[in-house]
Amino acid sequence: MSTTTTTRIAERNAILYLAFELGNGTWRLGFTTGTGQKVRQQTVTARDGRAVLAEIVRAKERFGLAPETPVVSCYEAGRDGFWLHRFLTAEGVENRIVDSSSIEVNRRQRRAKTDRMDTVRLLGLLVRYEAGERTAWSVVRAPNDAEEDARHLHRELLTAQRDRTRVTNRIRGLLANQGLEIDPTKDVPRQLAGLRRWDGSPLPEHLRRRLEREWEKVQFLTQQIAALTRERRQLVRKADDPTMAMVWRLLHLRGIGMNGAWLHTMEFFGWRHFRNGKEIGSLAGLTPTPHHSGDLRRELGIDKAGNRRVRWMAIELAWAWLRFQPESALAKWYETRFARGGPRLRKIGIVALARKLLVALWRYLETGVVPEGAQLKDRILI
Numbered sequence: 001m002s003t004t005t006t007t008r009i010a011e012r013n014a015i016l017y018l019a020f021e022l023g024n025g026t027w028r029l030g031f032t033t034g035t036g037q038k039v040r041q042q043t044v045t046a047r048d049g050r051a052v053l054a055e056i057v058r059a060k061e062r063f064g065l066a067p068e069t070p071v072v073s074c075y076e077a078g079r080d081g082f083w084l085h086r087f088l089t090a091e092g093v094e095n096r097i098v099d100s101s102s103i104e105v106n107r108r109q110r111r112a113k114t115d116r117m118d119t120v121r122l123l124g125l126l127v128r129y130e131a132g133e134r135t136a137w138s139v140v141r142a143p144n145d146a147e148e149d150a151r152h153l154h155r156e157l158l159t160a161q162r163d164r165t166r167v168t169n170r171i172r173g174l175l176a177n178q179g180l181e182i183d184p185t186k187d188v189p190r191q192l193a194g195l196r197r198w199d200g201s202p203l204p205e206h207l208r209r210r211l212e213r214e215w216e217k218v219q220f221l222t223q224q225i226a227a228l229t230r231e232r233r234q235l236v237r238k239a240d241d242p243t244m245a246m247v248w249r250l251l252h253l254r255g256i257g258m259n260g261a262w263l264h265t266m267e268f269f270g271w272r273h274f275r276n277g278k279e280i281g282s283l284a285g286l287t288p289t290p291h292h293s294g295d296l297r298r299e300l301g302i303d304k305a306g307n308r309r310v311r312w313m314a315i316e317l318a319w320a321w322l323r324f325q326p327e328s329a330l331a332k333w334y335e336t337r338f339a340r341g342g343p344r345l346r347k348i349g350i351v352a353l354a355r356k357l358l359v360a361l362w363r364y365l366e367t368g369v370v371p372e373g374a375q376l377k378d379r380i381l382i
Helices: 003-013 049-062 083-090 115-130 145-149 152-176 188-194 205-238 242-251 258-269 277-283 308-324 329-337 343-367
Strands: 016-022 026-032 040-045 071-076 094-098 288-293 296-302
Touching: 016 049, 016 115, 026 049, 026 115, 040 049, 040 115, 049 083, 071 115, 083 094, 094 115, 152 205, 152 258, 188 205, 205 242, 205 258, 242 258, 242 343, 258 308, 258 343, 277 343, 308 329, 308 343, 329 343
Parallel strands: 016 071, 071 094
Antiparallel strands: 016 026, 026 040, 288 296
8 A cells, every 4th residue: 555545544444533631811722633643722812712712723733634624522520511412413513411420640759730641641641432432431421401491490490598597597606696586487676676686685786787788688598489489380280391391290290299200300301311220320320339359248329420409409308208208119128228327228228228219200201101100280379
């Protein structure tokens, strides 16, 4: 085979690899054509897509590649989200979003870290991944615009609920500092007016005003929570798309309310496609982490590497399942293996039940088969 023919084959099979190190003010771009090739690094203004495309053109010229040479890129999942992935894909770039916690590091010595070094490391892992080493890292599945937008409603609702709890606890703490307490679910201004400290004196003026302002925050958050809840209820009642159908199907099961049905659908089942139960447990962070070496046998608990919202909601649903579905096969399995143990064993058991319940709900949504022994609601109140 002649040198010219070999060169043409190499050019036809060439790929330009691109790694992003994303910062708030600037982005560092690293380019290479494969292992052994010196990395070309350039810096562009953050979020400047045109500058990124221009650097790709310059890199192809620098490496002597044809304009139509395919480009494969990657960046770590973070604050920049998925818009860059969609931009690159629209421009014909095959992009990978990388789970930062899955990137391997050297544990032999204290690790030096700079943007330049991180770009080179990320680029090397990209080349290995594209060469077939799928264990080099974990790739994040990017939702489309509609799927991502559907997650904002319940996340805003959760944030508002947590903010209200935080402010309410602050009111309790300020009053406990004076040896006092109130019921924050009742008329707080009237309760504050009637409070007396240990010596019979009223609350100090500035403390009383602060408590009143904190109570105004609670009222505002309560109104916001009510508005978001109404919006969610209207969406479930009126919408007839497949995602809302999943919410309705989950609501038919006893022990699952609106919060659990909505969160599991929008964060999990509504846009993810699972092949088996292992993928479900892994994505929820409910898989065990055994530590076996020789005669040593230890369990390090669940990995907690998945969706934290789905994980804690799944555990809440597991407790509710035991209460409202006592005749189901899953509840009887828990009662047989864990119910008579101590607190630690029951805690381990509820995590195992949560993982099994997630798999059962997935099968229920996919096939319509109700979990064994489970009962459906007579009617659904929304």
